[in-house]
Amino acid sequence: MHAMGEDLGLRERKKLRTRQALITAALDLFMEKGYEQTTVSEIAAAADVSTRTFFSYFASKEDVVFHDSREGLDRALRTMAEAAPGERAADVLGRVIADGYAALDVDDQVRRGIVPTNRLTMTVPSLRARGLLLLFDGQRELAEALHRACPDELTLVEASAAVGAVVGGAKLATFVAMNQGASPEETLRAGRQAVEFALAGLRARIPHPETAAP
Amino acid sequence: MHAMGEDLGLRERKKLRTRQALITAALDLFMEKGYEQTTVSEIAAAADVSTRTFFSYFASKEDVVFHDSREGLDRALRTMAEAAPGERAADVLGRVIADGYAALDVDDQVRRGIVPTNRLTMTVPSLRARGLLLLFDGQRELAEALHRACPDELTLVEASAAVGAVVGGAKLATFVAMNQGASPEETLRAGRQAVEFALAGLRARIPHPETAAP
DNA sequence: CAGAAAACTACATCAAGTGTAAATTTGCAA
DNA sequence: TTGCAAATTTACACTTGATGTAGTTTTCTG
Numbered sequence: 001m002h003a004m005g006e007d008l009g010l011r012e013r014k015k016l017r018t019r020q021a022l023i024t025a026a027l028d029l030f031m032e033k034g035y036e037q038t039t040v041s042e043i044a045a046a047a048d049v050s051t052r053t054f055f056s057y058f059a060s061k062e063d064v065v066f067h068d069s070r071e072g073l074d075r076a077l078r079t080m081a082e083a084a085p086g087e088r089a090a091d092v093l094g095r096v097i098a099d100g101y102a103a104l105d106v107d108d109q110v111r112r113g114i115v116p117t118n119r120l121t122m123t124v125p126s127l128r129a130r131g132l133l134l135l136f137d138g139q140r141e142l143a144e145a146l147h148r149a150c151p152d153e154l155t156l157v158e159a160s161a162a163v164g165a166v167v168g169g170a171k172l173a174t175f176v177a178m179n180q181g182a183s184p185e186e187t188l189r190a191g192r193q194a195v196e197f198a199l200a201g202l203r204a205r206i207p208h209p210e211t212a213a214p
Numbered sequence: 215m216h217a218m219g220e221d222l223g224l225r226e227r228k229k230l231r232t233r234q235a236l237i238t239a240a241l242d243l244f245m246e247k248g249y250e251q252t253t254v255s256e257i258a259a260a261a262d263v264s265t266r267t268f269f270s271y272f273a274s275k276e277d278v279v280f281h282d283s284r285e286g287l288d289r290a291l292r293t294m295a296e297a298a299p300g301e302r303a304a305d306v307l308g309r310v311i312a313d314g315y316a317a318l319d320v321d322d323q324v325r326r327g328i329v330p331t332n333r334l335t336m337t338v339p340s341l342r343a344r345g346l347l348l349l350f351d352g353q354r355e356l357a358e359a360l361h362r363a364c365p366d367e368l369t370l371v372e373a374s375a376a377v378g379a380v381v382g383g384a385k386l387a388t389f390v391a392m393n394q395g396a397s398p399e400e401t402l403r404a405g406r407q408a409v410e411f412a413l414a415g416l417r418a419r420i421p422h423p424e425t426a427a428p
Numbered sequence: 429c430a431g432a433a434a435a436c437t438a439c440a441t442c443a444a445g446t447g448t449a450a451a452t453t454t455g456c457a458a
Numbered sequence: 459t460t461g462c463a464a465a466t467t468t469a470c471a472c473t474t475g476a477t478g479t480a481g482t483t484t485t486c487t488g
Contacts, residue, residue, distance in 0.1 A: 011454055011465070039443065050468050055445065129347035133339065136346055139386050156394070161387040161408030165415070168382010172353050173375040180370070194375030201379070201415030225434070225485055232435095253474065264437050269476065 019057050021047040026064040031116055035065075035124045062130045065117060069131075073138045076100055080142070083149040089159070090202040092149050093166060096142075097195050101188065115184075122175065135171065139163050162202050169194040233271050235261040240278040245330055249279075249338045276344045279334060283345075287352045290314055294356070297363040303373070304416040306363050307380060310356075311409050315402065329398075336392065349385065353377050376416050383408040 025046035029038040040061055044051045058064050079099045083092045104114075121131045140160070147159040154162065170191040177190035239260035243252040254275055258265045272278050293313045297306045318328075335345045354374070361373040368376065384405045391404035 009455075014454090015466085040445085041443085052446090052469075053467055056466080059445090061444070125347065128350070129343040132346040132350055133343040136342070136386070136389075140390065143386065143390060157387050157391050157404045158407075158411075160390040161383040161404070161411055164386030164408065165379040165383030165412040168385070169375040169379030169412075171382070172350070172357065172378030173371050175350075176354065176357060176374040177371050182371075190371045190375070193372075194378065197372075197375055197415050197419070198379040198383075198412065199415070200418045201411050201413070204414045204418060205411070223486075228485090229435085254476090255474090266438080266477090267436060270435080273476090275475070 018047065018049060018053075022049070022054060022057055023064055023067055026061075027113075027117065030065070030120055035061075035120055035127065062127060065120060065127055066130065066134055069134050069138075072100060072103070073141065075103060076142060077145050080145040080149055087150065088203075089146060089150040089153050089162060090199050093146060093162060093202065094195070094199055097166065097170075097192075101192065104188075122178070135167065139167050142167070162198075165198040165201065166195055169198045232261065232263060232267075236263070236268060236271055237278055237281055240275075241327075241331065244279070244334055249334055249341065276341060279331060279341055280344065280348055283348050283352075286314060286317070287355065289317060290356060291359050294359040294363055301364070302417075303360060303364040303367050303376060304413050307360060307376060307416070308409070308413055311380065311384075311406075315406065318402075336389065349381065353381050356381070376412075379412040379415065380409050383412045 022043060026038070026043045029042060029046060040054050041051045043061075043064075044054045047054075058067070076096050076099070079096045080092060083095075121127045143156065143160040143163040146163060147154055147156045150159070173194035174187055174191040177187045182190065236257060240252070240257045243256060243260060254268050255265045257275075257278075258268045261268075272281070290310050290313070293310045294306060297309075335341045357370065357374040357377040360377055361368055361370045364373070387408035388401055388405040391401045396404065
């Protein structure tokens with residue numbers, strides 16, 4: 001766990017600094033005057049680079065908001081890869097989710113950054129859409145990993161049904177709870193509850209149905 | 215059930231015809247040369263209107279593809295509103311889904327149009343994102359309706375967990391199945407199976423848990 | 429048929445995003 | 459240190475989606 005860009009060449013370090021400057025400038029501006037009201041030129045100017053350079057760091061204005069979207073997914077994939085052979089899918093999935101929630105509690109610094117960006121991704125339509133797309137593609141990866149972890153228990157399609165149910169239920173429940181003005185704690189509880197309820201369906205399955213159909 | 219725009223003024227009929235011309239022209243062009251390779255100007259030209267007029271019929275290029283996205287949702291909401299008082303949520307939800315799938319089997323004409331647009335919405339990233347956004351907001355409406363249908367059995371957040379699990383599971387399973395090259399029949403079966411599996415979790419719940427927490 | 433309302437068009441404008449070639453900066457070796 | 463190659467940044471031109479506006483055409487109503 002070391003800070004940004006130790007033992008890297010000057011070139012690499014500068015690139016990381018520019019990237020971080022763009023992220024900070026963009027998020028500050030988004031909070032201050034709104035996402036749609038902020039232009040890429042303004043972001044670039046605030047980070048002291050040309051507009052064109054922005055697009056060599058991020059493919060789109062949306063991408064800045066989701067710059068760290070893979071981190072949580074990669075953690076989940078790592079956790080899933082650690083599953084013991086023969087472990088039940090419901091247990092694997094439950095562990096992955098629990099570990100993900102646990103990660104939220106740890107890093108206070110991270111959490112502070114998450115709250116305002118979360119408001120953005122819930123409010124701005126194009127960001128909501130982009131977020132859902134990332135979530136969906138993440139689920140596809142998770143489903144593949146779950147199938148790899150429990151190849152005898154679940155086909156890929158069945159693993160997809162399981163992951164989709166767990167994540168889909170948690171996402172909608174969380175969103176609605178937050179939209180009702182629930183506290184962060186209540187919101188998290190709504191998500192966990194949704195997960196438990198979806199996992200119940202998975203646990204109810206018969207252990208080894210020999211994959212295919214009659 | 216009557217055809218497009220009987221007993222309407224000329225003005226209204228013409229508007230409907232223009233709208234339909236835009237849809238047809240757009241979809242034809244999208245199939246022929248791809249969504250991103252087709253410009254709005256080309257669509258407008260093919261439908262014999264000005265480019266500006268296109269945007270008085272559709273707020274965006276994406277919207278043409280999803281012009282009928284509310285139909286299925288409205289049908290589902292209608293079905294849900296017909297629920298008997300005291301009916302179990304799992305039964306209501308199961309009936310809504312079954313009715314939705316049934317509607318697909320009926321209208322052959324509709325189905326022929328759905329297949330190619332489905333390929334579009336699976337292939338083109340911006341359309342995938344937009345489709346997921348519409349699906350998500352649709353789920354919010356469904357959850358509200360389910361909560362209205364079973365106010366004593368489920369809170370709004372619980373109803374959201376249920377709807378999210380059912381739809382999320384079905385969506386991902388369907389997508390993955392289709393992506394594996396499954397036949398339309400197999401694909402549908404994957405979706406139905408995912409629904410059944412998510413509903414099992416809902417059925418496992420105790421009947422009347424008096425809403426809130428301990 | 430005349431006047432009002434609705435729809436359409438032309439035109440100007442803005443922001444996101446891409447291609448390209450020139451200029452600048454960095455890395456490295458003589 | 460100097461000089462050259464590679465990476466990076468920049469300026470500029472351009473395309474496309476989308477919006478505002480003002481003027482023209484079409485439809486509706488009395």
